[in-house]
Amino acid sequence: MKRDIQSLGGKTFDVLVIGGGITGACIAHDAALRGLAVALVEKGDFGGFTSSASSKLLHGGIRYLPKAQLWKIRESAREQAILQHVAPHLTQWVPFLIPTRKEAVMQGALALKAAMHIYRGICAGLTGLIRDSGKRPPRARFYQPGELFRRVPFLQGIGGITGAQELWESHMYSSERMVLAFVKTAVHNGAAAANYAEVVELLREGSRVTGALVKDVLTGTSFPVRAALVINAAGPYVQAVNRSVPALHLKKEITGFSRGVHLVARQVEDRYALALTTRQKTEGLITRGGRHFFIIPWRNRSLIGTTNVPFSGSPDDIRVSEKDIEEFLEEINRSVPGLNLARSDVFYAFTGLYPLISRKIKKDTYQGTGDYQIIDHARSDAIDGIVTALGAKYTTARLVAEKTVNLAAGKLPAPSSPCRTVEVRLSEGDIDDLEKFRRRCLEKYSSRLDQDVISHLIRYHGAESDHVVETGLHRNMLTRLHPAAFTLEVEVYLAVAEEMAQTLEDVVFRRTGLGTTGHPGQEALVRSAEIMGDLLGWDAQERERQIAAVNERYRYRSG
Numbered sequence: 001m002k003r004d005i006q007s008l009g010g011k012t013f014d015v016l017v018i019g020g021g022i023t024g025a026c027i028a029h030d031a032a033l034r035g036l037a038v039a040l041v042e043k044g045d046f047g048g049f050t051s052s053a054s055s056k057l058l059h060g061g062i063r064y065l066p067k068a069q070l071w072k073i074r075e076s077a078r079e080q081a082i083l084q085h086v087a088p089h090l091t092q093w094v095p096f097l098i099p100t101r102k103e104a105v106m107q108g109a110l111a112l113k114a115a116m117h118i119y120r121g122i123c124a125g126l127t128g129l130i131r132d133s134g135k136r137p138p139r140a141r142f143y144q145p146g147e148l149f150r151r152v153p154f155l156q157g158i159g160g161i162t163g164a165q166e167l168w169e170s171h172m173y174s175s176e177r178m179v180l181a182f183v184k185t186a187v188h189n190g191a192a193a194a195n196y197a198e199v200v201e202l203l204r205e206g207s208r209v210t211g212a213l214v215k216d217v218l219t220g221t222s223f224p225v226r227a228a229l230v231i232n233a234a235g236p237y238v239q240a241v242n243r244s245v246p247a248l249h250l251k252k253e254i255t256g257f258s259r260g261v262h263l264v265a266r267q268v269e270d271r272y273a274l275a276l277t278t279r280q281k282t283e284g285l286i287t288r289g290g291r292h293f294f295i296i297p298w299r300n301r302s303l304i305g306t307t308n309v310p311f312s313g314s315p316d317d318i319r320v321s322e323k324d325i326e327e328f329l330e331e332i333n334r335s336v337p338g339l340n341l342a343r344s345d346v347f348y349a350f351t352g353l354y355p356l357i358s359r360k361i362k363k364d365t366y367q368g369t370g371d372y373q374i375i376d377h378a379r380s381d382a383i384d385g386i387v388t389a390l391g392a393k394y395t396t397a398r399l400v401a402e403k404t405v406n407l408a409a410g411k412l413p414a415p416s417s418p419c420r421t422v423e424v425r426l427s428e429g430d431i432d433d434l435e436k437f438r439r440r441c442l443e444k445y446s447s448r449l450d451q452d453v454i455s456h457l458i459r460y461h462g463a464e465s466d467h468v469v470e471t472g473l474h475r476n477m478l479t480r481l482h483p484a485a486f487t488l489e490v491e492v493y494l495a496v497a498e499e500m501a502q503t504l505e506d507v508v509f510r511r512t513g514l515g516t517t518g519h520p521g522q523e524a525l526v527r528s529a530e531i532m533g534d535l536l537g538w539d540a541q542e543r544e545r546q547i548a549a550v551n552e553r554y555r556y557r558s559g
């Protein structure tokens with residue numbers, strides 16, 4: 001996959017997708033698979049904005065049960081199953097424990113057992129979509145208090161717990177690689193994609209949008225990209241992108257943002273994910289008491305999320321502050337006495353935005369209702385040639401893409417085939433039997449690579465693991481970047497040569513995930529900058545600048 005930005009200006013595409021988060025990536029993939037001529041532009045790096053700030057969950061939709069949104073439950077569970085099939089290497093089942101309590105009827109053991117029963121009924125038959133039987137979820141069970149506290153002793157500190165209902169949810173090893181896997185497959189199927197390519201203005205002729213003026217962020221030059229249809233999938237920026245055509249409106253306008261912070265901390269539990277409730281009461285605009293938060297085992301750390309604080313600045317300015325970290329730690333420690341998480345237990349923190357479409361702020365973990373909007377502006381605003389897609393979650397992005405491209409296909413003169421994203425696997429996910437594939441890789445590579453590195457390679461590169469190892473052998477780059485890191489030098493090389501990485505941050509936080517569990521050590525950064533610099537022509541000063549930018553990600557705003 002090459003960043004061939006020149007080719008974007010040379011022809012008229014069927015579809016120009018704006019935004020390379022999970023929504024835009026899925027749309028580009030779907031449209032390319034249908035045979036449409038697709039361009040995808042992303043102003044930063046693929047998956048670098050909201051899509052890199054999630055809890056990495058592919059929710060099966062049980063949270064819609066209290067509101068009896070049965071179709072939404074089935075929709076989420078279906079999409080969750082489809083993602084096991086199309087990206088088997090990036091998804092894994094994690095047992096969530098939902099503690100039950102005596103004092104609240106709806107959180108009682110009976111209520112939760114009944115809820116699970118109903119949930120299973122609604123989702124009946126969906127695991128059949130997962131052809132690899134080894135990728136199907138195990139059956140959930142209920143834990144009595146004795147066994148629960150034996151398994152997760154610190155839960156005793158919470159008090160009032162009468163047991164726990166297990167729920168198997170799907171978690172992504174790397175959400176950034178999920179976005180990239182969609183983009184890579186789209187390019188494999190003919191799409192032209194470029195990161196660091198920013199839409200500065202929509203182009204229009206009368207009441208029709210005909211493309212966009214795109215700025216190459218790396219060189220500063222701008223050029224028009226023409227398309228029969230523009231699809232705006234710019235996440236929190238959708239309104240900013242549409243602003244150049246004042247007549248464009250969303251069905252439900254974004255009224256503000258709420259900011260969610262995650263902590264990547266010392267591992268407090270290595271098997272179970274925990275769905276817990278905060279104790280703190282209302283503070284400021286957002287209700288902070290009784291919020292759910294998750295503690296999820298992830299890459300030998302605990303991924304803990306999320307906070308929920310109002311944000312009124314520009315999306316460009318979001319950063320984690322030391323106050324965010326301290327307050328969240330306080331909330332966690334108050335809610336789970338005995339956990340005693342200290343500031344020094346936090347290795348990394350990141351934040352993202354939930355667009356709000358209501359002035360009323362809810363106390364749920366997710367401000368997002370799970371509702372998405374697909375707007376045909378020809379119908380709503382009498383402006384043709386543009387569609388906006390907003391509000392997709394990782395779980396629903398494939399479906400949102402299917403619906404968006406169905407709409408697009410109906411508006412385009414070019415012929416296209418029906419959607420095939422339910423059956424056709426992503427190129428890195430093209431594995432029939434993951435367990436067999438894993439055994440084969442272990443057999444083949446264990447004389448050269450440690451088992452943890454092989455497992456990491458499979459999770460990151462899936463069906464392309466052989467290509468990574470062969471390139472590493474050929475280039476003598478099968479060395480770990482750091483004795484404790486799973487990442488190999490060859491992955492840095494390939495990130496630049498074949499995955500469009502432009503900056504050290506792209507490599508450290510998105511292509512390899514080297515820095516997502518904490519600072520990877522200066523040595524690893526220097527070596528990565530050397531490998532990248534040789535390919536991209538960085539001098540010593542540029543290498544230093546790139547390293548400094550990565551180090552900055554571990555410095556949080558004071559106050």
Ligand SMILES: Cc1cc2nc3c(=O)[nH]c(=O)nc-3n(C[C@H](O)[C@H](O)[C@H](O)COP(=O)(O)OP(=O)(O)OC[C@H]3O[C@@H](n4cnc5c(N)ncnc54)[C@H](O)[C@@H]3O)c2cc1C
Pocket residue numbers: 018019020021022023024041042043044045046047048049050051052053054055056057058059197198199200233234235236237241259260261306351352353354390391392393394395396
């Ligand atoms: C704290 C938090 C936790 C979450 N946890 C989960 C979870 O566990 N599971 C789940 O399914 N969902 C979760 N979500 C929701 C999910 O992450 C988002 O719904 C999803 O990532 C949105 O993807 P997107 O592509 O629409 O937006 P984004 O990822 O924001 O992508 C939009 C892209 O458009 C680009 N762009 C903007 N303007 C321009 C322009 N002018 N030109 C070119 N490109 C442009 C941006 O740079 C950006 O990369 C969470 C969200 C938050 C905030």
